[in-house]
Amino acid sequence: MEPIAAPLLQWFEQNRRLLPFRQEPSAYHIWVSEIMLQQTRVAAALPYYRRFIAELPTPAALAACDPDRLRKLWQGLGYYNRAANMQKAARILCERYGGDLPADYEALRALPGIGDYTAGAIASIAFGLPVPAVDGNVLRVFARLYDDDRDIMAPATRRAFTERVVAQMPADRPGPYNEALMELGALVCLPNAEPRCQDCPLAALCAGHASGRAASLPNKPPKPAKTVVPVTVALLTSPRGVLLQRRPAKGLLAGLWQPPAFEADHPLDAGELAARIAGLGLAVQWTGPLPASRHVFTHRIWQLSGWRGTVPDLPAPAGCVWADARELEQTYSIPTAFAFCFEDGTPH
Template identity: 50%
Template structure:
């Protein structure tokens, strides 16, 4: 009997005693599971909880998500990052409305065909919401399987992911596939931790884990090194006129597509408006997947309210309620708010 064959019973027992209490698990409808899984992509659970609650309050059903205006959707997503996830959510919601009569599809293949849904998300929704015996293989699961079986394959390779998914499909319990998948996720998140520091004494698989037995927990899983990020030096212009700040919308495609930003350019850059006053502002840094922005800022008192085409003036209320400014500019938010003053409600 191999290691994975021995896993289901002790894993499920551990899960029933140690499962994380999460809002989408208390009411695992397809919509709830799907939205939560998209939010959790490359984002910590703790960071998602508040966003999930606000999102569900504003958009409680697929039809609401399909119909919401994009700016409103982006504002609900503001701060979660990877904004294409939100756009794909809406594309998929519209697919569900147009192709499935507003009813969430109940087969793996149909779920997988939705915009922004990959193998992992399709497996998670299919197993958790519909009880289908489909594996859900994310980074946590790959780490658990790699250590448990002693598999030295590079987990960034599609063929390795496919092999591990196929192995899990052979052992997934037909009567509790959702619990099994969520148990694997929790085990990776809570016990079989990354960076060579697993909490092996707490693991339900400690008695038959290859990596623990062979002293290889620090070297597994094998993961190819990421390419170095490109560094960009940028100048951010915090432009004020009376009690308003200038914003411009980013292009419809590319990094942070369609979101609002404080105007910025590769350094050095001239001030884009006629200025009555200039001063150095705070600096900041933001790391994207492939690019690192290192930003200096200039505080600009505009000589008039004239702005380039497509730019807008936003007061404190509009900035908080209407315009989705990504976290890349979080380092400048306190300076902007101090200059604009409190909201009309005193915030």
């Protein structure tokens, strides 16, 4: 195939989005942005990015941040283990690298939460190292570019595509090249849609476009069906505020706060839920049902329902706190899955 770098980089210079981590492309900024963007669209992530960098401007600040505060800063982005791994990595940076990200691909790859792609993005964009940064956007671009219908989820296919990325990489501009491929996949060579070949700088070189198969690529196996789990929530208030319970330190939504919630093989009725609350040492008076909701995780779906209720003015049970409106807003990190509880306004 003819070289793609020249038309790709020319297109990138003229069409790239002016994003804050591109305008100030320090290694730390690139790291934070890439971790946030792993499971989040750019438009949704930008307010979080700006707030995060303003409060935690360096790896040292991230390393020293109270974990609850870090979870609050991350609230709404989901996949909270990303933030926990960033803090673990920041502490390693302070212990071993003087508080800076190392200009070394293998050293970056060894940090918690940093895989091949993120290490490649940081190394090439921040330090100019000639290493690839192959994410889903890049795999899609190369599947279409080479009219290659191999399963892109297969490790052998990923290795083959990565070799193609490296073969086309200009030695003097690895960072812009990697960014341009990502941008092309995000803006033109779109997923789950007809690719915008009319706007693509590589259309004349694209074998998938020539064969008419671009829209059907890449090839990847269907995702397995998600497990549906009924979850019943108790939104309990007293003169002290709203009752929140800390989730376990490991597992799904580790360490976050939520109204008491119970997984079962069926939605709990008011009597069953009252019995669960009695197990916390509280007698509840139900005031009405919560709206039904649904939250999708990577491997499961929560079918959410529940009840509002009031309880006596008592200290919070073990593992729980009473939170007033200000603390709900500023202090306690509550997963998006439970936003439906507060749709009618924050209880007082």
